[in-house]
Amino acid sequence: MAKKVIQVCVVKHKQVRSNTEMTPDDFSLWLSTQRPATIVFEACATSNDWKQSAKLVANIRQNQKTDKNDALAIVQASQLIDIQFIKGKSFSQQELQSISKMRELAVKQKVALTHQINALLLEFTIRVSPRNGGLAGEISV
Incomplete structure (x- = not known):
């Protein structure tokens, strides 16, 4: 606990x-x-x-x-009349909620990082077009 x-x-x-x-x-x-x-x-x-x-x-x-x-x-x-009590989550519900929140955070961080990289590349006059596969399409390995 x-x-x-x-x-x-x-x-x-x-x-x-x-x-x-x-x-x-x-x-x-x-x-x-x-x-x-x-x-x-x-x-x-x-x-x-x-x-x-x-x-x-x-x-x-x-x-x-x-x-x-x-x-x-x-x-x-x-002790109030008509108070709405809540039930606790089961362990599996807690797990699913945690996974969902972590995924949501990862997606937000990915979008923020992509925007930051695009902004930095623009400072060097490198434009990343979504039509060409976005950032991944611009990177050659």
């Missing part, structure tokens, strides 16, 4: 009982000792490992953005 600390806010009968930081290992241990309860998490880049889900935190948070204030806002958001 990428997250080094997890802010755990415990609310019982609409009263905050505790709001403390825990390591992922401490959280797992703590969670294993708790009675069945509703657990809500903020959805973020590292949250999928825990299947974390809650939205609207930024709109509900009453003070500065801190993990402690976010944890309290997440609890408050989870």
